[in-house]
Amino acid sequence: MTNLDSAFLLVMKSARRGCIFVYQNSIYQNHVLGASSQTPGKDFPKDGSVAFIKLMRLEDSQSLRDELEVYKMLAEAQLGNTMRAPRLLGLVRDESGWVFGLLLTYIHCKSVTLSHAVKPGTSSSLRQKWAAQLRSIIYQLHKAGLVWEDAKPEDFLIDMNQDAWIVDFGGGYTEGWVPKLAGTMEGDQHALEKMVGFTGI
Missing domain, CATH: 1.10.510.10 (Transferase(Phosphotransferase) domain 1)
Structure with missing residues:
Protein backbone atom coordinates (compact mmCIF):
# COMPACT_ATOMS: atom_id res chain seq x y z
CA MET A 1 0.00 0.00 0.00
CA THR A 2 1.39 3.42 -0.98
CA ASN A 3 1.36 6.52 1.20
CA LEU A 4 -1.29 7.95 -1.11
CA ASP A 5 -3.45 4.88 -0.59
CA SER A 6 -3.16 5.06 3.17
CA ALA A 7 -3.98 8.76 3.15
CA PHE A 8 -7.11 8.35 1.06
CA LEU A 9 -8.36 4.87 1.79
CA LEU A 10 -12.06 4.09 1.63
CA VAL A 11 -12.75 0.50 2.66
CA MET A 12 -15.43 -1.22 0.60
CA LYS A 13 -17.07 -4.62 1.05
CA SER A 14 -19.39 -6.24 -1.46
CA ALA A 15 -23.04 -6.69 -0.55
CA ARG A 16 -26.07 -8.35 -2.09
CA ARG A 17 -27.41 -5.02 -3.35
CA GLY A 18 -24.97 -2.34 -4.45
CA CYS A 19 -22.05 -1.93 -2.11
CA ILE A 20 -21.48 -1.19 1.52
CA PHE A 21 -18.79 1.39 2.10
CA VAL A 22 -17.05 2.03 5.40
CA TYR A 23 -16.28 5.73 5.56
CA GLN A 24 -15.32 7.63 8.69
CA ASN A 25 -16.81 4.87 10.86
CA SER A 26 -20.20 5.03 9.16
CA ILE A 27 -21.64 2.42 6.78
CA TYR A 28 -23.85 3.37 3.86
CA GLN A 29 -24.96 1.88 0.57
CA ASN A 30 -24.30 2.85 -3.03
CA HIS A 31 -26.22 1.53 -6.06
CA VAL A 32 -24.38 2.95 -9.07
CA LEU A 33 -21.74 0.27 -9.67
CA GLY A 34 -20.99 -0.82 -13.20
CA ALA A 35 -21.54 2.54 -14.89
CA SER A 36 -18.84 4.32 -16.87
CA SER A 37 -16.72 7.10 -15.43
CA GLN A 38 -19.04 9.57 -17.15
CA THR A 39 -21.92 8.52 -14.89
CA PRO A 40 -21.37 9.94 -11.42
CA GLY A 41 -23.37 9.08 -8.33
CA LYS A 42 -24.28 10.59 -5.00
CA ASP A 43 -23.96 8.90 -1.61
CA PHE A 44 -25.47 9.73 1.77
CA PRO A 45 -23.33 8.64 4.73
CA LYS A 46 -25.13 8.03 8.01
CA ASP A 47 -23.52 11.14 9.47
CA GLY A 48 -25.74 13.23 7.17
CA SER A 49 -23.03 14.45 4.81
CA VAL A 50 -23.18 14.01 1.05
CA ALA A 51 -20.38 12.69 -1.15
CA PHE A 52 -19.89 12.45 -4.92
CA ILE A 53 -18.70 9.19 -6.42
CA LYS A 54 -16.82 9.26 -9.72
CA LEU A 55 -16.53 5.80 -11.21
CA MET A 56 -13.49 4.85 -13.27
CA ARG A 57 -13.11 2.31 -16.06
CA LEU A 58 -10.14 -0.02 -16.45
CA GLU A 59 -8.82 2.09 -19.33
CA ASP A 60 -8.91 5.17 -17.07
CA SER A 61 -5.87 4.04 -15.05
CA GLN A 62 -3.61 6.89 -16.20
CA SER A 63 -6.37 9.43 -15.63
CA LEU A 64 -6.89 7.99 -12.14
CA ARG A 65 -3.19 8.33 -11.31
CA ASP A 66 -3.19 11.91 -12.61
CA GLU A 67 -6.24 12.86 -10.54
CA LEU A 68 -4.86 11.25 -7.37
CA GLU A 69 -1.65 13.23 -7.72
CA VAL A 70 -3.59 16.49 -8.17
CA TYR A 71 -5.81 15.83 -5.14
CA LYS A 72 -2.73 14.94 -3.10
CA MET A 73 -1.11 18.24 -4.06
CA LEU A 74 -4.31 20.15 -3.35
CA ALA A 75 -4.42 18.65 0.13
CA GLU A 76 -0.76 19.45 0.78
CA ALA A 77 -1.18 23.04 -0.46
CA GLN A 78 -3.84 23.67 2.21
CA LEU A 79 -5.71 26.13 0.01
CA GLY A 80 -8.52 28.12 1.59
CA ASN A 81 -12.25 28.12 0.93
CA THR A 82 -11.84 30.50 -2.01
CA MET A 83 -10.26 27.58 -3.88
CA ARG A 84 -13.52 25.96 -4.94
CA ALA A 85 -12.37 22.51 -6.06
CA PRO A 86 -13.57 19.11 -4.82
CA ARG A 87 -11.40 17.37 -2.27
CA LEU A 88 -10.64 13.65 -2.31
CA LEU A 89 -12.45 11.90 0.55
CA GLY A 90 -11.58 8.32 -0.33
CA LEU A 91 -10.98 5.58 -2.86
CA VAL A 92 -13.64 3.09 -3.88
CA ARG A 93 -12.20 -0.44 -3.96
CA ASP A 94 -13.43 -3.96 -4.51
CA GLU A 95 -12.44 -6.82 -2.23
CA SER A 96 -9.31 -7.53 -4.27
CA GLY A 97 -8.10 -3.96 -3.71
CA TRP A 98 -8.78 -2.76 -7.26
CA VAL A 99 -9.69 0.95 -7.27
CA PHE A 100 -12.69 1.72 -9.46
CA GLY A 101 -13.83 5.09 -8.20
CA LEU A 102 -13.13 8.29 -6.30
CA LEU A 103 -15.20 9.69 -3.46
CA LEU A 104 -15.18 13.48 -3.76
CA THR A 105 -16.69 16.56 -2.19
CA TYR A 106 -20.28 16.89 -3.41
CA ILE A 107 -21.04 20.16 -5.22
CA HIS A 108 -24.69 21.19 -5.06
CA CYS A 109 -25.04 22.40 -8.63
CA LYS A 110 -27.77 20.35 -10.37
CA SER A 111 -25.14 19.51 -13.02
CA VAL A 112 -25.04 23.11 -14.26
CA THR A 113 -21.75 23.89 -15.98
Whole structure:
Protein backbone atom coordinates (compact mmCIF):
# COMPACT_ATOMS: atom_id res chain seq x y z
CA MET A 1 0.00 0.00 0.00
CA THR A 2 1.39 3.42 -0.98
CA ASN A 3 1.36 6.52 1.20
CA LEU A 4 -1.29 7.95 -1.11
CA ASP A 5 -3.45 4.88 -0.59
CA SER A 6 -3.16 5.06 3.17
CA ALA A 7 -3.98 8.76 3.15
CA PHE A 8 -7.11 8.35 1.06
CA LEU A 9 -8.36 4.87 1.79
CA LEU A 10 -12.06 4.09 1.63
CA VAL A 11 -12.75 0.50 2.66
CA MET A 12 -15.43 -1.22 0.60
CA LYS A 13 -17.07 -4.62 1.05
CA SER A 14 -19.39 -6.24 -1.46
CA ALA A 15 -23.04 -6.69 -0.55
CA ARG A 16 -26.07 -8.35 -2.09
CA ARG A 17 -27.41 -5.02 -3.35
CA GLY A 18 -24.97 -2.34 -4.45
CA CYS A 19 -22.05 -1.93 -2.11
CA ILE A 20 -21.48 -1.19 1.52
CA PHE A 21 -18.79 1.39 2.10
CA VAL A 22 -17.05 2.03 5.40
CA TYR A 23 -16.28 5.73 5.56
CA GLN A 24 -15.32 7.63 8.69
CA ASN A 25 -16.81 4.87 10.86
CA SER A 26 -20.20 5.03 9.16
CA ILE A 27 -21.64 2.42 6.78
CA TYR A 28 -23.85 3.37 3.86
CA GLN A 29 -24.96 1.88 0.57
CA ASN A 30 -24.30 2.85 -3.03
CA HIS A 31 -26.22 1.53 -6.06
CA VAL A 32 -24.38 2.95 -9.07
CA LEU A 33 -21.74 0.27 -9.67
CA GLY A 34 -20.99 -0.82 -13.20
CA ALA A 35 -21.54 2.54 -14.89
CA SER A 36 -18.84 4.32 -16.87
CA SER A 37 -16.72 7.10 -15.43
CA GLN A 38 -19.04 9.57 -17.15
CA THR A 39 -21.92 8.52 -14.89
CA PRO A 40 -21.37 9.94 -11.42
CA GLY A 41 -23.37 9.08 -8.33
CA LYS A 42 -24.28 10.59 -5.00
CA ASP A 43 -23.96 8.90 -1.61
CA PHE A 44 -25.47 9.73 1.77
CA PRO A 45 -23.33 8.64 4.73
CA LYS A 46 -25.13 8.03 8.01
CA ASP A 47 -23.52 11.14 9.47
CA GLY A 48 -25.74 13.23 7.17
CA SER A 49 -23.03 14.45 4.81
CA VAL A 50 -23.18 14.01 1.05
CA ALA A 51 -20.38 12.69 -1.15
CA PHE A 52 -19.89 12.45 -4.92
CA ILE A 53 -18.70 9.19 -6.42
CA LYS A 54 -16.82 9.26 -9.72
CA LEU A 55 -16.53 5.80 -11.21
CA MET A 56 -13.49 4.85 -13.27
CA ARG A 57 -13.11 2.31 -16.06
CA LEU A 58 -10.14 -0.02 -16.45
CA GLU A 59 -8.82 2.09 -19.33
CA ASP A 60 -8.91 5.17 -17.07
CA SER A 61 -5.87 4.04 -15.05
CA GLN A 62 -3.61 6.89 -16.20
CA SER A 63 -6.37 9.43 -15.63
CA LEU A 64 -6.89 7.99 -12.14
CA ARG A 65 -3.19 8.33 -11.31
CA ASP A 66 -3.19 11.91 -12.61
CA GLU A 67 -6.24 12.86 -10.54
CA LEU A 68 -4.86 11.25 -7.37
CA GLU A 69 -1.65 13.23 -7.72
CA VAL A 70 -3.59 16.49 -8.17
CA TYR A 71 -5.81 15.83 -5.14
CA LYS A 72 -2.73 14.94 -3.10
CA MET A 73 -1.11 18.24 -4.06
CA LEU A 74 -4.31 20.15 -3.35
CA ALA A 75 -4.42 18.65 0.13
CA GLU A 76 -0.76 19.45 0.78
CA ALA A 77 -1.18 23.04 -0.46
CA GLN A 78 -3.84 23.67 2.21
CA LEU A 79 -5.71 26.13 0.01
CA GLY A 80 -8.52 28.12 1.59
CA ASN A 81 -12.25 28.12 0.93
CA THR A 82 -11.84 30.50 -2.01
CA MET A 83 -10.26 27.58 -3.88
CA ARG A 84 -13.52 25.96 -4.94
CA ALA A 85 -12.37 22.51 -6.06
CA PRO A 86 -13.57 19.11 -4.82
CA ARG A 87 -11.40 17.37 -2.27
CA LEU A 88 -10.64 13.65 -2.31
CA LEU A 89 -12.45 11.90 0.55
CA GLY A 90 -11.58 8.32 -0.33
CA LEU A 91 -10.98 5.58 -2.86
CA VAL A 92 -13.64 3.09 -3.88
CA ARG A 93 -12.20 -0.44 -3.96
CA ASP A 94 -13.43 -3.96 -4.51
CA GLU A 95 -12.44 -6.82 -2.23
CA SER A 96 -9.31 -7.53 -4.27
CA GLY A 97 -8.10 -3.96 -3.71
CA TRP A 98 -8.78 -2.76 -7.26
CA VAL A 99 -9.69 0.95 -7.27
CA PHE A 100 -12.69 1.72 -9.46
CA GLY A 101 -13.83 5.09 -8.20
CA LEU A 102 -13.13 8.29 -6.30
CA LEU A 103 -15.20 9.69 -3.46
CA LEU A 104 -15.18 13.48 -3.76
CA THR A 105 -16.69 16.56 -2.19
CA TYR A 106 -20.28 16.89 -3.41
CA ILE A 107 -21.04 20.16 -5.22
CA HIS A 108 -24.69 21.19 -5.06
CA CYS A 109 -25.04 22.40 -8.63
CA LYS A 110 -27.77 20.35 -10.37
CA SER A 111 -25.14 19.51 -13.02
CA VAL A 112 -25.04 23.11 -14.26
CA THR A 113 -21.75 23.89 -15.98
CA LEU A 114 -20.43 27.29 -16.99
CA SER A 115 -21.30 26.48 -20.59
CA HIS A 116 -24.96 26.03 -19.59
CA ALA A 117 -25.08 28.87 -17.06
CA VAL A 118 -24.03 31.62 -19.47
CA LYS A 119 -27.16 32.64 -21.35
CA PRO A 120 -28.26 35.78 -23.21
CA GLY A 121 -30.19 36.90 -20.13
CA THR A 122 -27.37 36.28 -17.63
CA SER A 123 -26.71 39.49 -15.68
CA SER A 124 -23.48 41.42 -16.07
CA SER A 125 -22.78 41.09 -12.32
CA LEU A 126 -22.92 37.28 -12.52
CA ARG A 127 -20.68 37.23 -15.57
CA GLN A 128 -18.14 39.43 -13.79
CA LYS A 129 -18.34 37.26 -10.67
CA TRP A 130 -17.67 34.06 -12.61
CA ALA A 131 -14.82 35.63 -14.59
CA ALA A 132 -13.17 36.79 -11.36
CA GLN A 133 -13.64 33.36 -9.79
CA LEU A 134 -12.12 31.61 -12.81
CA ARG A 135 -9.06 33.82 -12.60
CA SER A 136 -8.74 33.29 -8.84
CA ILE A 137 -9.05 29.50 -9.09
CA ILE A 138 -6.47 29.16 -11.87
CA TYR A 139 -4.12 31.52 -10.01
CA GLN A 140 -4.37 29.38 -6.87
CA LEU A 141 -3.83 26.17 -8.85
CA HIS A 142 -0.67 27.55 -10.41
CA LYS A 143 0.53 28.92 -7.07
CA ALA A 144 0.27 25.35 -5.74
CA GLY A 145 2.32 24.12 -8.71
CA LEU A 146 -0.63 22.47 -10.47
CA VAL A 147 -1.66 22.56 -14.11
CA TRP A 148 -5.29 22.02 -15.09
CA GLU A 149 -4.61 20.82 -18.66
CA ASP A 150 -8.07 20.07 -20.15
CA ALA A 151 -9.51 23.53 -19.53
CA LYS A 152 -12.98 24.22 -20.90
CA PRO A 153 -16.32 25.71 -19.67
CA GLU A 154 -17.81 22.22 -19.17
CA ASP A 155 -15.27 21.66 -16.37
CA PHE A 156 -16.51 24.56 -14.27
CA LEU A 157 -19.64 23.85 -12.25
CA ILE A 158 -21.95 26.61 -11.01
CA ASP A 159 -23.40 25.77 -7.59
CA MET A 160 -26.67 26.78 -5.95
CA ASN A 161 -25.02 29.99 -4.68
CA GLN A 162 -23.94 30.90 -8.21
CA ASP A 163 -20.29 30.21 -7.40
CA ALA A 164 -17.90 28.56 -9.87
CA TRP A 165 -16.08 25.31 -9.00
CA ILE A 166 -13.28 23.73 -11.01
CA VAL A 167 -13.58 19.97 -11.63
CA ASP A 168 -12.00 17.15 -13.66
CA PHE A 169 -8.28 16.81 -13.06
CA GLY A 170 -7.85 13.71 -15.20
CA GLY A 171 -5.95 15.52 -17.93
CA GLY A 172 -6.74 15.32 -21.62
CA TYR A 173 -7.25 17.81 -24.43
CA THR A 174 -10.36 19.45 -25.88
CA GLU A 175 -9.88 20.89 -29.35
CA GLY A 176 -10.79 24.54 -29.60
CA TRP A 177 -9.96 25.53 -26.03
CA VAL A 178 -6.34 24.69 -25.38
CA PRO A 179 -3.68 24.90 -28.13
CA LYS A 180 -0.50 22.86 -28.35
CA LEU A 181 0.39 24.42 -25.00
CA ALA A 182 -1.96 21.97 -23.26
CA GLY A 183 -0.45 20.64 -20.06
CA THR A 184 1.40 23.86 -19.26
CA MET A 185 0.57 26.92 -17.16
CA GLU A 186 0.76 28.98 -20.33
CA GLY A 187 -1.85 26.71 -21.88
CA ASP A 188 -4.07 27.15 -18.83
CA GLN A 189 -3.77 30.93 -19.14
CA HIS A 190 -4.69 30.76 -22.81
CA ALA A 191 -7.79 28.68 -22.04
CA LEU A 192 -8.65 30.95 -19.08
CA GLU A 193 -8.76 34.04 -21.27
CA LYS A 194 -10.97 32.21 -23.75
CA MET A 195 -13.34 31.20 -20.93
CA VAL A 196 -13.43 34.73 -19.55
CA GLY A 197 -14.36 35.82 -23.06
CA PHE A 198 -17.03 33.10 -23.09
CA THR A 199 -18.67 34.72 -20.05
CA GLY A 200 -19.09 37.88 -22.12
CA ILE A 201 -16.74 40.06 -20.08
